[in-house]
Amino acid sequence: MLICPNCKSEYQEGYAICNDCECELIEKPEVDEEDMTVKKDSKISQFIGKLLIFGVVFVIGFIILMSSINLGDHEMSNIMKAHGGSMDTNTYLIYLEQSIIKYRILGSILSLLGGIGILTTTNSKS
Numbered sequence: 348m349l350i351c352p353n354c355k356s357e358y359q360e361g362y363a364i365c366n367d368c369e370c371e372l373i374e375k376p377e378v379d380e381e382d383m384t385v386k387k388d389s390k391i392s393q394f395i396g397k398l399l400i401f402g403v404v405f406v407i408g409f410i411i412l413m414s415s416i417n418l419g420d421h422e423m424s425n426i427m428k429a430h431g432g433s434m435d436t437n438t439y440l441i442y443l444e445q446s447i448i449k450y451r452i453l454g455s456i457l458s459l460l461g462g463i464g465i466l467t468t469t470n471s472k473s
């Protein structure tokens with residue numbers, strides 16, 4: 348379908364110039380309503396997908412943050428095994444603190460990333 352850019356009259360293929368205003372006809376841009384809804388739908392599902400991913404990252408980060416002591420404890424039992432099953436209390440505490448801090452940082456970063464992601468996704472929608 349051809350269209351006059353001036354008066355918006357529609358012409359069949361084969362015409363080149365508008366009868367009324369002698370404008371050169373252009374190809375009518377295809378605005379398929381169905382296409383629009385599909386695009387909108389995919390945008391919404393993209394939005395939900397992003398939100399889900401960031402939400403999961405946030406939750407994982409939060410869980411790691413909350414269970415950093417347990418995770419540190421768990422890692423310590425592995426470190427203990429590596430050290431032959433026994434360890435100086437001070438050394439143990441230093442290792443424990445280090446691994447707890449490590450999990451706390453990891454959890455903070457993940458929940459921060461997830462939180463920022465959620466915020467930017469919800470802000471960019473409007």
Ligand SMILES: [Zn+2]
Nearest residue numbers: 351354365368
């Ligand atoms: Zn025209």
